[in-house]
Amino acid sequence: MPRLVNRHPDRISRLLLGLLPFLLVLAVYLLASAERLAANPNDKLLPGFAAFGAAIWRMAALPSERSGELLLWADTMASLARLAWGLGISAAIGLVVGIVNGVIPLARAGLSPFVAGLSLIPPMAVLPILFIVFGLGEVSKVALIVIGIAPVIVRDLQARALELPVELIVKAQTLGANTWTLILRVVLPQLLPRLLDALRLSLGGAWLFLIAAEAIAASEGLGYRIFLVRRYLAMDVILPYVAWITLLAFAIDWALRLLSRRAFPWFAASAGGGR
Structure with a gap:
């Protein structure tokens, strides 16, 4: 009998196993929603799919009376633009900075402690400072995103640069x-x-x-919309927005993974390691 660690699912089984947790969560929600709606048809905490459909149609297909925009798409484009810049x-x-720190010892001695210190600062703690300055x-x-993730990326790439074989x-x-x-010819590739x-x-x-930044100070964006409608307990809008985010x-993660496989097949093969 093969050991459990040596049993690998085929493509269909992997797809079904991946969908199973989502289906279980959906089933639990449907049961809880049906129970609450049976007790109170106007319940806002766990709305039914009909309420979701009406809210999605209103946000995605009907122009706003105030701005004339399709709010879901306007919010999506605003948030994606900020995310792309960040x-x-x-x-x-x-x-x-990761390459410089990883390759040049003098730069690493000067910059590495500073980057390590930056990576330990809670980004949300500096958000008021960013609003005051910018x-x-x-x-x-955009600055909040950069402060939040750039030091982590620097430290990760610095560590990877230091792991390159000395013989190379x-x-x-x-x-x-x-x-x-x-x-250019050895480290960067x-x-x-x-x-x-x-x-990713x-x-x-x-x-x-x-x-978080959109919730505090914005006039459009996915985070702004979620925190705007929460005062009305509009779960029929909040939950679809969360699902959309x-x-x-997931789509961005998939695109980055696909880009890595297409542009650097040797890396995907070595990272997979036959597993």
Whole structure:
């Protein structure tokens, strides 16, 4: 009898096993909702699917009487733009500083303690400072994402750079590579797929900081809408928005994973390790 650690599901089984927890949560919700609605048809805590459908149609297909916009799509575009700026800037900072810290000992001695200190600061604690310095506009929201995830990416890429085999670095220098050539031809190709992995791992934190900033000071965005309608106990809007954010995060994670597999197949194969 094969050991449990050696049994691998096929593609269909993996799909079904992945869907099972979601189906169980959905079933529990439907049962709880039906019970509450039977006791009180106007219950707002656990609305039925009909209420969800009406709310989604109102937010996604009917122009707002106030602004004339389709609110779901306007909120989505605003949040995705902020998220894209935050992830892009964080990736650039993480790649540059992570490589410099990992390759150049003098830079590591000066910058590594500073980056470590930054990574330990709770980003939400500096949000009021960001609003004071940058105002309530887009810059403060993007800055919160960058402060929240860039130090973590820097430390991760620095650690990966330090894990590169010493023989590889010595061989490149033996063949005449200077520091710049060593970074471009040896270190950078090794760290680019790890940067994509670091972005995937930081995605949850980026969404958290984005929604927190939007909830405090914004006029549109997914986080802004959720905190706006909470005062009315509008769970028929809040829960679809939460599900939509989850779907967007899953799509971004899937896109980054696909990009890593297509651009760096050697890394995907080594990371999979046959498992």
